[in-house]
Amino acid sequence: MRKEALVAGALALSLIGLTGCGGSSSGSTADGKTAMTWAMWVGGTEDQKNWEKVADDVSNTLGDVKITLQGSTFQDYFTKMSTQLSSNTAPCLVAVQSLRTAQLKDGMLPLDDLVKKNNLDLSAFDSSMIKGLSADNNLYALPYDVGPVMMFYNKDMFDAAGVPVPKAGWTADEFVAAAKKLTANGKHAIAPNTADLLVESQVLAYNGGRVLKEDGTMDASDPTFAKGLQWVSDLTSKEKVSPELPGGDTAFSANEYMAGNTAMSIDGPWSLLDVKAKAKFKVGVTTLPAGPGGGKTFSAGSGWGISKQCATPDKAFAALKEMTGDKVLGNLAAAGRALAARTAQQTKWIDNAGIPGVAETLKSAEATAVPMPSNTNSDQLGQLFNQYLVKSINGQQSAADVMKDIAAQLPR
Amino acid sequence: MTLLKPAKAPLPEVTAATASGKAKAETDAQLGRRTMWGPAFALPHGLGLAIFTLLPIVVSLVISFFRWPLLGTPSFLGLGNYEKLFSDPIFGQVVGNTVLFVVLYVPLNLVVSLGLAAWLTPRIKGRHIFRVIFFIPSITPVVANVVVWRMLYQPGGFIDGTLQSATGISAPNFLGDEHWAMMAIVVMSVWQGFGYNMLVFSAALDAVPENLTEAAAIDGANAWTIFWRIKLKLISPSIFFGTMMTLITSFQVFAQPFILTKGGPGSATSTIVLYIYNQGFQFHQLGLASAAAWILFVIILGVTAVQFLGQKKWVHYDA
Structure with missing residues (x-):
């Protein structure tokens, strides 16, 4: 009998070893509270503290729920979340970026019924974000931040070059004229971008060309977009006001700006206060330069939703309501972490920013901002932009040919 | 070493006792006991190999014949x-x-x-x-x-x-x-x-x-x-x-x-x-x-x- 016991023991041990492979989206804590994990991208220790505070505050307010943060870097977040959603190991609360809603929606719970049941007033949120976080006429997340893409500038460099700082609503011609004066002594006016949201905004502002149409469909062969991209590429290869790209690197433009190597950078309000805190120069903001037929910018933001695997969707929604409530979003705005998606809380962020012109720029940019639609192939487009735009920006291929190559690789 | 001793000891008995049917039955049992030790010890590793290596290999071959989105329902595509x-x-x-x-x-x-x-x-x-x-x-x-x-x-x-x-x-x-x-x-x-x-x-x-x-x-x-x-x-x-x-x-x-x-x-x-x-x-x-x-x-x-x-x-x- 001993040998059978031994074999059984070995089998049991093996199975114990395998139990670590399972996962659950919610459970109970020792004191009877509903335990809930919240997946969120985290940009560093400060960011981690911010979000942990939100988790603790909401847990304390609700009393019967204990929220734990599951942080990952932004770059890895969407790969990790897609994998978790498909393998039934996703947490209850899931963060999603507006332009990636369509990609995650199959694993997420439509919130419309819960919104009705809880009488949540959606009109208190920025309407473009409610649209941005919806897909197939269903709302998948409640927004926490919002922001139009805009232009950050280095005021010290403008002053040193004797160029007047740009005013909201400036034109593409004014931008190029200023850029030429700012490019000298190894410094450039602006570094090229390969990040989808930013480069698409730049083209939209220049000539209105877009790959992602208003109805969410994707057309990478759009000739107007190719023309706009050629203008962007010419800033490097013809006008020489931008440096060459050292390979596909979505952070290159922001890094060059922070290092004081360029005078401008295209970015969103979500990074403004972090930039202001870290920059060794005076930061200013203005709208993206508008060309003929352009003048608009994309707005994007993020929100939090509930995964389909969540065993306690009602409790999760109660947590979501609190997380996107006036109190939490007001605190996040005042701390400078997020330009609140609740319009009533936005002034707190603007007051905290302390950057001259930020209110006017936001007002002007928001007036012309359109939500960046989401598409199931957005990630693929973003990846292809990062790989292929290098060729048009560095002058190895025309923008039209680059877009043709990209279009050929996107699923039709 | 202590584990090896009982396994080694019966070996001479096996050859000496072939004439007796009863003794042969006993040695067969002993032999059987010995042959069970190997698989028993190999089992944890074998299971790990089967579940974490062989199974994924087979599954990936199966998946390769499907249109298999990360989220959503797979559909058979053949080649x-x-x-x-x-x-x-x-x-x-x-x-x-x-x-x-x-x-x-x-x-x-x-x-x-x-x-x-x-x-x-x-x-x-x-x-x-x-x-x-x-x-x-x-x-x-x-x-x-x-x-x-x-x-x-x-x-x-x-x-x-x-x-x-x-x-x-x-x-x-x-x-x-x-x-x-x-x-x-x-x-x-x-x-x-x-x-x-x-x-x-x-x-x-x-x-x-x-x-x-x-x-x-x-x-x-x-x-x-x-x-x-x-x-x-x-x-x-x-x-x-x-x-x-x-x-x-x-x-x-x-x-x-x-x-x-x-x-x-x-x-x-x-x-x-x-x-x-x-x-x-x-x-x-x-x-x-x-x-x-x-x-x-x-x-x-x-x-x-x-x-x-x-x-x-x-x-x-x-x-």
């Missing part, structure tokens, strides 16, 4: 994914890039590692320190190495800066130019990867019996002849091992293009494993990714088989 890959010019380019990487990287790696191993003879003062220094890139995380190399390669970086101050000429935009990017990745990979083979070759060279080289020297052979005709032949099993392992890992190259270039400019540095990663985890097409993985497996299997067949001509095991 559809394979047909798509074989007719996709980008996948063709990706396979070509991988082969180009292998063709450039493997010989360079072997020449550098063998050259340094030959140089690091016991006569070199501080050879152990050199060995450690040369081995450091192999044990440093590739991500950290890549970040440093990016700073060397970028315009205005170390190479460009040095060249400009010395000659006034700018270096090429190594990672931003499709004609240079693959070469840049190969050079970085050789620096990162030669240490392991160097250590293997160095140990093999140390094991070459001195009496053979001494005898050759007495017969008038010079250092080059001794290296070429004696040492190289005696360490050929190690060279074969190094070649095999380097070939297999170089077909699986991923981290360097993933971090340095993301496969660009265009698809100039996109390799098969990077393609698999993008299809599977960026674009959520697990079926296509699995099919590409099986194509890679067949390529590696084929190349390995050819190597094994070819080794008879140049590998000497009878030293």
Whole structure:
């Protein structure tokens, strides 16, 4: 009998070893509270503290729920979340970026019924974000931040070059004229971008060309977009006001700006206060330069939703309501972490920013901002932009040919 | 040792007791008990192998015949994914890039590692320190190495800066130019990867019996002849091992293009494993990714088989 016991023991041990492979989206804590994990991208220790505070505050307010943060870097977040959603190991609360809603929606719970049941007033949120976080006429997340893409500038460099700082609503011609004066002594006016949201905004502002149409469909062969991209590429290869790209690197433009190597950078309000805190120069903001037929910018933001695997969707929604409530979003705005998606809380962020012109720029940019639609192939487009735009920006291929190559690789 | 004793003890009884049926039955039982120990101890590892290695292999083969989105319902495609890959010019380019990487990287790696191993003879003062220094890139995380190399390669970086101050000429935009990017990745990979083979070759060279080289020297052979005709032949099993392992890992190259270039400019540095990663985890097409993985497996299997067949001509095991 001993040998059978031994074999059984070995089998049991093996199975114990395998139990670590399972996962659950919610459970109970020792004191009877509903335990809930919240997946969120985290940009560093400060960011981690911010979000942990939100988790603790909401847990304390609700009393019967204990929220734990599951942080990952932004770059890895969407790969990790897609994998978790498909393998039934996703947490209850899931963060999603507006332009990636369509990609995650199959694993997420439509919130419309819960919104009705809880009488949540959606009109208190920025309407473009409610649209941005919806897909197939269903709302998948409640927004926490919002922001139009805009232009950050280095005021010290403008002053040193004797160029007047740009005013909201400036034109593409004014931008190029200023850029030429700012490019000298190894410094450039602006570094090229390969990040989808930013480069698409730049083209939209220049000539209105877009790959992602208003109805969410994707057309990478759009000739107007190719023309706009050629203008962007010419800033490097013809006008020489931008440096060459050292390979596909979505952070290159922001890094060059922070290092004081360029005078401008295209970015969103979500990074403004972090930039202001870290920059060794005076930061200013203005709208993206508008060309003929352009003048608009994309707005994007993020929100939090509930995964389909969540065993306690009602409790999760109660947590979501609190997380996107006036109190939490007001605190996040005042701390400078997020330009609140609740319009009533936005002034707190603007007051905290302390950057001259930020209110006017936001007002002007928001007036012309359109939500960046989401598409199931957005990630693929973003990846292809990062790989292929290098060729048009560095002058190895025309923008039209680059877009043709990209279009050929996107699923039709 | 205590476990072995009861297993060994019955052996003489088995031969002595063959005449008695009862005794034979007992020894059969003992034998049976003995034969159960092996599987019992192998079971945990066997289960791990079955669940974490064999099962995923079988599942990936099954998935490769489906349109299998990460989220959503799979649908059967038959050979559809394979047909798509074989007719996709980008996948063709990706396979070509991988082969180009292998063709450039493997010989360079072997020449550098063998050259340094030959140089690091016991006569070199501080050879152990050199060995450690040369081995450091192999044990440093590739991500950290890549970040440093990016700073060397970028315009205005170390190479460009040095060249400009010395000659006034700018270096090429190594990672931003499709004609240079693959070469840049190969050079970085050789620096990162030669240490392991160097250590293997160095140990093999140390094991070459001195009496053979001494005898050759007495017969008038010079250092080059001794290296070429004696040492190289005696360490050929190690060279074969190094070649095999380097070939297999170089077909699986991923981290360097993933971090340095993301496969660009265009698809100039996109390799098969990077393609698999993008299809599977960026674009959520697990079926296509699995099919590409099986194509890679067949390529590696084929190349390995050819190597094994070819080794008879140049590998000497009878030293």
